[in-house]
Amino acid sequence: MSIFAKKPPIGGGSLARARVSAQVATRLEANPAIRKAKVENAQVYYYPGFLDDRDCDTLIRLIDTNRRPSTLLAASDDPYFRTSESCDLDRWSPEVRPIDERMANLIGVPPEHGETMQGQRYAPGQQFRAHYDWFAENQDYWAAMKASGGQRTWTAMIYLNDVEEGGATWFPQAGVRVAPKRGLLLAWNNMKPDGAPNPATLHEGTPVVKGVKYIITKWFREHPWINMPIQTY
Numbered sequence: 647m648s649i650f651a652k653k654p655p656i657g658g659g660s661l662a663r664a665r666v667s668a669q670v671a672t673r674l675e676a677n678p679a680i681r682k683a684k685v686e687n688a689q690v691y692y693y694p695g696f697l698d699d700r701d702c703d704t705l706i707r708l709i710d711t712n713r714r715p716s717t718l719l720a721a722s723d724d725p726y727f728r729t730s731e732s733c734d735l736d737r738w739s740p741e742v743r744p745i746d747e748r749m750a751n752l753i754g755v756p757p758e759h760g761e762t763m764q765g766q767r768y769a770p771g772q773q774f775r776a777h778y779d780w781f782a783e784n785q786d787y788w789a790a791m792k793a794s795g796g797q798r799t800w801t802a803m804i805y806l807n808d809v810e811e812g813g814a815t816w817f818p819q820a821g822v823r824v825a826p827k828r829g830l831l832l833a834w835n836n837m838k839p840d841g842a843p844n845p846a847t848l849h850e851g852t853p854v855v856k857g858v859k860y861i862i863t864k865w866f867r868e869h870p871w872i873n874m875p876i877q878t879y
Protein backbone atom coordinates (compact mmCIF):
# COMPACT_ATOMS: atom_id res chain seq x y z
CA MET A 647 0.00 0.00 0.00
CA SER A 648 1.30 3.46 -0.83
CA ILE A 649 2.28 5.65 2.09
CA PHE A 650 -0.05 8.25 0.55
CA ALA A 651 -3.07 5.99 0.83
CA LYS A 652 -5.03 7.49 3.68
CA LYS A 653 -7.58 5.66 5.76
CA PRO A 654 -11.00 7.29 5.44
CA PRO A 655 -11.62 9.30 8.61
CA ILE A 656 -14.75 7.50 9.77
CA GLY A 657 -15.31 4.69 7.31
CA GLY A 658 -16.61 4.36 3.79
CA GLY A 659 -19.48 2.73 1.97
CA SER A 660 -19.50 -0.60 0.24
CA LEU A 661 -21.81 -2.39 -2.11
CA ALA A 662 -22.87 -4.78 0.67
CA ARG A 663 -23.67 -1.96 3.10
CA ALA A 664 -25.53 -0.05 0.39
CA ARG A 665 -27.57 -3.19 -0.30
CA VAL A 666 -28.55 -3.53 3.39
CA SER A 667 -29.53 0.15 3.44
CA ALA A 668 -31.85 -0.28 0.48
CA GLN A 669 -33.29 -3.67 1.43
CA VAL A 670 -34.23 -2.67 4.95
CA ALA A 671 -35.67 0.70 3.85
CA THR A 672 -37.80 -1.02 1.19
CA ARG A 673 -39.05 -3.55 3.72
CA LEU A 674 -39.96 -0.92 6.33
CA GLU A 675 -41.65 1.29 3.73
CA ALA A 676 -43.80 -1.65 2.59
CA ASN A 677 -45.10 -2.18 6.14
CA PRO A 678 -48.44 -0.33 6.60
CA ALA A 679 -47.87 -0.03 10.39
CA ILE A 680 -44.74 2.07 9.85
CA ARG A 681 -44.33 5.80 9.19
CA LYS A 682 -41.18 7.48 7.91
CA ALA A 683 -39.83 10.74 9.33
CA LYS A 684 -40.03 13.47 6.70
CA VAL A 685 -36.36 14.40 6.65
CA GLU A 686 -33.90 14.34 3.79
CA ASN A 687 -30.59 13.46 5.42
CA ALA A 688 -31.47 10.33 7.45
CA GLN A 689 -33.82 7.35 7.27
CA VAL A 690 -35.85 7.22 10.49
CA TYR A 691 -39.00 5.10 10.94
CA TYR A 692 -41.72 4.84 13.61
CA TYR A 693 -43.84 1.81 14.47
CA PRO A 694 -46.37 2.79 17.16
CA GLY A 695 -47.60 -0.07 19.32
CA PHE A 696 -44.98 -2.57 18.17
CA LEU A 697 -44.91 -4.08 21.67
CA ASP A 698 -47.99 -4.65 23.79
CA ASP A 699 -48.29 -3.74 27.48
CA ARG A 700 -47.48 -7.25 28.64
CA ASP A 701 -44.19 -7.43 26.72
CA CYS A 702 -43.25 -3.91 27.85
CA ASP A 703 -43.88 -4.86 31.49
CA THR A 704 -41.86 -8.07 31.14
CA LEU A 705 -38.85 -6.15 29.78
CA ILE A 706 -39.15 -3.44 32.44
CA ARG A 707 -39.07 -6.11 35.12
CA LEU A 708 -35.97 -7.72 33.57
CA ILE A 709 -34.22 -4.33 33.34
CA ASP A 710 -35.03 -3.53 36.98
CA THR A 711 -33.62 -6.88 38.04
CA ASN A 712 -30.36 -6.70 36.07
CA ARG A 713 -29.47 -3.00 35.75
CA ARG A 714 -25.97 -1.65 36.36
CA PRO A 715 -24.29 1.66 35.41
CA SER A 716 -24.09 2.13 31.62
CA THR A 717 -20.70 2.11 29.92
CA LEU A 718 -19.16 3.67 26.81
CA LEU A 719 -17.08 2.17 24.05
CA ALA A 720 -14.77 5.17 23.69
CA ALA A 721 -13.59 6.98 26.79
CA SER A 722 -15.21 10.37 27.36
CA ASP A 723 -13.91 13.31 29.42
CA ASP A 724 -17.48 14.09 30.33
CA PRO A 725 -18.62 12.10 33.40
CA TYR A 726 -22.21 13.00 32.54
CA PHE A 727 -22.06 11.66 28.97
CA ARG A 728 -24.05 8.52 29.70
CA THR A 729 -25.56 8.42 33.15
CA SER A 730 -28.26 5.79 32.69
CA GLU A 731 -28.23 2.18 33.83
CA SER A 732 -28.14 -0.73 31.36
CA CYS A 733 -28.28 -4.47 31.12
CA ASP A 734 -27.93 -7.17 28.52
CA LEU A 735 -31.11 -9.14 27.96
CA ASP A 736 -30.53 -12.83 27.38
CA ARG A 737 -31.77 -13.54 23.87
CA TRP A 738 -32.19 -17.24 24.64
CA SER A 739 -34.56 -16.68 27.55
CA PRO A 740 -38.16 -17.62 26.72
CA GLU A 741 -39.30 -14.08 27.53
CA VAL A 742 -36.78 -12.25 25.36
CA ARG A 743 -36.33 -14.55 22.40
CA PRO A 744 -39.70 -14.01 20.68
CA ILE A 745 -39.28 -10.21 20.95
CA ASP A 746 -35.70 -10.40 19.72
CA GLU A 747 -36.77 -12.46 16.71
CA ARG A 748 -39.74 -10.20 15.96
CA MET A 749 -37.41 -7.21 15.85
CA ALA A 750 -34.95 -8.93 13.51
CA ASN A 751 -37.83 -10.04 11.31
CA LEU A 752 -39.25 -6.51 11.19
CA ILE A 753 -35.91 -5.10 10.05
CA GLY A 754 -35.35 -8.09 7.77
CA VAL A 755 -31.84 -8.86 9.01
CA PRO A 756 -30.92 -12.36 10.27
CA PRO A 757 -31.19 -12.44 14.11
CA GLU A 758 -27.53 -13.48 14.35
CA HIS A 759 -26.52 -10.06 13.02
CA GLY A 760 -28.11 -8.46 16.07
CA GLU A 761 -26.10 -7.66 19.16
CA THR A 762 -27.55 -8.63 22.52
CA MET A 763 -30.66 -6.64 23.21
CA GLN A 764 -29.78 -3.92 25.68
CA GLY A 765 -32.17 -2.56 28.30
CA GLN A 766 -31.73 0.97 29.64
CA ARG A 767 -33.25 2.84 32.53
CA TYR A 768 -33.01 6.61 33.01
CA ALA A 769 -33.99 8.20 36.33
CA PRO A 770 -34.66 11.97 36.51
CA GLY A 771 -31.58 13.89 35.35
CA GLN A 772 -30.08 10.89 33.56
CA GLN A 773 -29.23 11.06 29.87
CA PHE A 774 -27.17 9.74 26.98
CA ARG A 775 -25.48 12.69 25.30
CA ALA A 776 -25.14 13.12 21.52
CA HIS A 777 -23.39 10.16 19.92
CA TYR A 778 -23.39 7.92 16.87
CA ASP A 779 -24.29 4.24 17.04
CA TRP A 780 -21.94 3.48 14.12
CA PHE A 781 -18.29 2.86 14.82
CA ALA A 782 -15.65 5.37 13.74
CA GLU A 783 -13.27 3.22 11.74
CA ASN A 784 -10.25 5.34 12.63
CA GLN A 785 -10.56 4.61 16.35
CA ASP A 786 -8.61 2.05 18.38
CA TYR A 787 -11.74 0.03 19.13
CA TRP A 788 -12.48 -0.53 15.42
CA ALA A 789 -10.19 -3.59 15.03
CA ALA A 790 -12.18 -5.41 17.72
CA MET A 791 -15.50 -4.26 16.27
CA LYS A 792 -14.47 -5.28 12.77
CA ALA A 793 -13.63 -8.76 14.03
CA SER A 794 -16.90 -9.08 15.96
CA GLY A 795 -19.33 -8.39 13.10
CA GLY A 796 -18.18 -5.14 11.53
CA GLN A 797 -20.07 -1.92 11.23
CA ARG A 798 -23.46 -1.27 12.82
CA THR A 799 -26.03 -0.88 10.10
CA TRP A 800 -29.51 -0.33 11.61
CA THR A 801 -30.66 0.48 15.14
CA ALA A 802 -34.06 -0.51 16.53
CA MET A 803 -35.18 0.98 19.83
CA ILE A 804 -38.41 0.50 21.77
CA TYR A 805 -39.85 2.78 24.45
CA LEU A 806 -41.30 0.60 27.19
CA ASN A 807 -43.23 3.31 29.03
CA ASP A 808 -44.54 6.86 28.75
CA VAL A 809 -42.35 9.38 30.57
CA GLU A 810 -43.99 12.24 32.44
CA GLU A 811 -41.50 14.85 31.24
CA GLY A 812 -38.27 14.80 29.23
CA GLY A 813 -36.38 11.80 27.88
CA ALA A 814 -37.01 12.47 24.18
CA THR A 815 -34.65 11.00 21.63
CA TRP A 816 -33.27 13.92 19.61
CA PHE A 817 -31.46 13.87 16.28
CA PRO A 818 -30.16 17.47 16.12
CA GLN A 819 -28.77 17.24 12.60
CA ALA A 820 -31.73 15.43 11.09
CA GLY A 821 -34.21 17.58 13.03
CA VAL A 822 -36.12 14.64 14.52
CA ARG A 823 -37.35 14.57 18.12
CA VAL A 824 -39.27 11.59 19.47
CA ALA A 825 -41.07 11.62 22.81
CA PRO A 826 -41.13 8.27 24.64
CA LYS A 827 -44.39 6.41 24.05
CA ARG A 828 -45.04 2.96 25.47
CA GLY A 829 -44.64 0.27 22.80
CA LEU A 830 -43.31 2.62 20.08
CA LEU A 831 -40.43 1.21 18.04
CA LEU A 832 -38.02 3.65 16.44
CA ALA A 833 -35.67 2.35 13.74
CA TRP A 834 -33.02 4.19 11.83
CA ASN A 835 -30.32 3.54 9.30
CA ASN A 836 -26.90 4.44 10.68
CA MET A 837 -25.59 4.53 7.12
CA LYS A 838 -26.20 6.73 4.12
CA PRO A 839 -27.70 5.02 1.05
CA ASP A 840 -24.16 4.33 -0.24
CA GLY A 841 -23.41 2.47 3.00
CA ALA A 842 -21.03 5.01 4.52
CA PRO A 843 -21.65 6.09 8.14
CA ASN A 844 -24.21 8.90 8.24
CA PRO A 845 -23.17 11.89 10.42
CA ALA A 846 -26.81 13.09 10.39
CA THR A 847 -27.71 10.14 12.65
CA LEU A 848 -26.09 11.91 15.60
CA HIS A 849 -28.61 11.46 18.41
CA GLU A 850 -29.12 12.01 22.07
CA GLY A 851 -31.26 10.55 24.85
CA THR A 852 -32.22 13.88 26.44
CA PRO A 853 -32.44 14.07 30.24
CA VAL A 854 -35.50 12.70 31.93
CA VAL A 855 -37.14 15.50 33.93
CA LYS A 856 -39.98 13.68 35.67
CA GLY A 857 -40.65 9.96 35.86
CA VAL A 858 -38.41 7.08 34.78
CA LYS A 859 -37.63 6.06 31.19
CA TYR A 860 -37.18 2.46 30.12
CA ILE A 861 -36.06 1.45 26.63
CA ILE A 862 -34.49 -1.42 24.82
CA THR A 863 -31.99 -0.96 22.02
CA LYS A 864 -30.86 -3.42 19.40
CA TRP A 865 -27.96 -2.77 17.08
CA PHE A 866 -27.54 -4.78 13.91
CA ARG A 867 -24.13 -5.48 12.41
CA GLU A 868 -23.17 -5.90 8.76
CA HIS A 869 -21.97 -9.47 9.48
CA PRO A 870 -23.07 -12.02 12.10
CA TRP A 871 -22.22 -10.69 15.53
CA ILE A 872 -19.64 -12.48 17.63
CA ASN A 873 -20.00 -11.88 21.33
CA MET A 874 -16.56 -10.83 22.55
CA PRO A 875 -15.59 -9.99 26.11
CA ILE A 876 -15.12 -6.35 25.06
CA GLN A 877 -18.05 -4.00 25.74
CA THR A 878 -19.52 -2.67 22.54
CA TYR A 879 -21.42 0.34 23.89
Ligand SMILES: O=C(O)CCC(=O)C(=O)O
Nearest residue numbers: 774779814815850851863
Ligand atom coordinates in the same frame (compact mmCIF):
# COMPACT_ATOMS: atom_id res chain seq x y z
O1 LIG B 1 -32.31 6.97 25.22
C1 LIG B 1 -32.44 7.28 24.06
O2 LIG B 1 -33.45 7.89 23.68
C2 LIG B 1 -31.38 6.96 23.07
C3 LIG B 1 -30.61 5.71 23.39
C4 LIG B 1 -29.49 5.47 22.44
O3 LIG B 1 -29.15 6.30 21.68
C5 LIG B 1 -28.78 4.18 22.41
O4 LIG B 1 -29.08 3.29 23.22
O5 LIG B 1 -27.88 4.01 21.56
Ligand SMILES: [Fe+2]
Nearest residue numbers: 777778779849
Ligand atom coordinates in the same frame (compact mmCIF):
# COMPACT_ATOMS: atom_id res chain seq x y z
FE1 LIG C 1 -27.62 5.57 20.33
